[in-house]
Amino acid sequence: MKYLLQTDYNNALKFIDKCDDHIFKIKNWALVTISAVIAFGVANDKDIVIISNLAIILAFLYLELFYKSLQDDAILHSTKLEKRLEKYYSGDKEEAVENYSFGIGSALAYPKLKNMLSILAHPYRRHIIIFYSFLVIYSGGGFLIGRYLA
Numbered sequence: 001m002k003y004l005l006q007t008d009y010n011n012a013l014k015f016i017d018k019c020d021d022h023i024f025k026i027k028n029w030a031l032v033t034i035s036a037v038i039a040f041g042v043a044n045d046k047d048i049v050i051i052s053n054l055a056i057i058l059a060f061l062y063l064e065l066f067y068k069s070l071q072d073d074a075i076l077h078s079t080k081l082e083k084r085l086e087k088y089y090s091g092d093k094e095e096a097v098e099n100y101s102f103g104i105g106s107a108l109a110y111p112k113l114k115n116m117l118s119i120l121a122h123p124y125r126r127h128i129i130i131f132y133s134f135l136v137i138y139s140g141g142g143f144l145i146g147r148y149l150a
Contacts, residue, residue, distance in 0.1 A: 001097050006084050008102055015104050023064055027131065030060035034135050038142035050146055053139040062133050068119050068128070069098035069111035077107030118126040 034053050041049035088096035119125050 001089055001093070002058060002067060002085075005081060005096070005100075008104070009078060009081040009085060012074050012104050015072055015074045016078065019067045019074065022028055022067045023071070026060055026064045026067065028057055030057070030064075030132075032136060033060070034139060035122050038139060038146075042142060042146035045146065047143060048109075048146055050139060050143045053142075054136065057132055057135050057139070060139075061128075062116070064128065065116035068125075069116050070108055072119070073108045077104060101120060 033056060037053050037056065040052055041047065084096045084100065087093075108114055
């Protein structure tokens with residue numbers, strides 16, 4: 001049973017790292033895509049293309065919140081596994097495995113919009129709002145440049 005708990009814990013940590021990697025890639029693709037759309041819109045004098053960035057920003061924000069929600073579930077699962085392993089190593093093996101189900105899949109719930117929006121309300125997650133706000137400002141700047149200066 002110790003092997004199952006440790007394997008499950010290691011898998012949870014790998015999943016958390018994988019979510020971090022996806023979130024990092026989402027931010028990178030958001031920045032690249034939005035920059036390309038602004039450049040295309042300004043170069044071709046198409047204001048509507050630049051305005052479409054708002055929909056693109058929302059799509060990338062949704063993707064990030066989706067993965068962040070899954071990651072939060074995995075972090076909660078790994079925390080519970082740490083407590084189980086601690087009980088197991090302290091000699092309380094029966095309590096450590098009580099009501100235990102193996103696998104990260106048992107801990108993950110499909111992200112709901114309400115839960116995803118609550119991530120934005122958390123004070124330690126303000127960086128998400130700030131990042132996407134800067135992208136909106138960046139798009140607005142691109143729109144103004146394309147409209148009045150180009």
